[in-house]
Amino acid sequence: xxxxxxxxxxxxxxxxxxxxxxxxxxxxxxxxxxxxxxxxxxxxxxxxxxxxxxxxxxxxxxxxxxxxxxxxxxxxxxxxxxxxxxxxxxxxxxxxxxxxxxxxxxxxxxxxxxxxxxxxxxxxxxxxxxxxxxxxxxxxxxxxxxxxxxxxxxxxxxxx
Numbered sequence: 276x277x278x279x280x281x282x283x284x285x286x287x288x289x290x291x292x293x294x295x296x297x298x299x300x301x302x303x304x305x306x307x308x309x310x311x312x313x314x315x316x317x318x319x320x321x322x323x324x325x326x327x328x329x330x331x332x333x334x335x336x337x338x339x340x341x342x343x344x345x346x347x348x349x350x351x352x353x354x355x356x357x358x359x360x361x362x363x364x365x366x367x368x369x370x371x372x373x374x375x376x377x378x379x380x381x382x383x384x385x386x387x388x389x390x391x392x393x394x395x396x397x398x399x400x401x402x403x404x405x406x407x408x409x410x411x412x413x414x415x416x417x418x419x420x421x422x423x424x425x426x427x428x429x430x431x432x433x434x435x
Contacts, residue, residue: 320409320427323386323387323407323409323427324427324429326385326386327386327405327406327407327427327429328405328429330379330382330383330386330389330391330405331391331403331404331405331429331430331431332431333379333382334375334379334391334393334403335403335431335433337375337378337379338375338393338401338403338433339433341368341371341372341375342435343368344368344369344371344372345401345435346395347368347369347372348372348375348393348401349393349394349395349401350393350394351372351376351379351391351392351393352390352391352392352393353376353379353380353383353389353390353391353392354390355376357373357374357376357377357380358373358377359371359373359374359376359377360374360377361374362374379391383405386405386407387407387408387409388406388407388408388426389405389406389407390405390406390407390426391403391404391405391406392404392406396432399434399435400432400433400434400435401432401433402430402431402432403430403431403432403433404428404429404430405428405429405430406426406427406428406429407426407427408426408427409426409427
């Protein structure tokens with residue numbers, strides 16, 4: 276076997292190695308892209324959860340400030356319409372409940388599918404639930420109605 280025959284049998288091997296390298300590199304880059312997409316989704320989820328916590332505590336602070344109308348907050352649902360403005364003129368405690376519900380509804384509009392419900396779980400307890408749609412079919416609302424609509428939920432209980 277001469278040297279010329281040996282080199283002729285080796286032709287094309289560099290091209291195959293380059294193609295295999297390209298495939299391995301492509302798979303790695305696809306993995307990095309998938310990791311980036313997952314990171315963005317989880318970041319948005321974290322932001323929505325943080326906002327929900329803030330919105331629920333915003334409402335519990337309003338309930339605490341209007342303690343004389345504590346029981347009237349029961350039944351607030353931001354799917355309903357509220358039209359009261361207590362910023363321009365003084366309101367009664369009952370009117371303040373309606374104004375708080377209106378302001379809360381406006382806050383919750385920044386969440387995807389945002390909804391807030393206040394329900395009672397005892398005479399001196401109110402459950403404040405903030406729900407939003409993450410598209411993950413999560414149903415972790417125990418006290419906040421509805422429980423099976425696929426929304427993620429943050430719930431806090433406030434005491435009279």
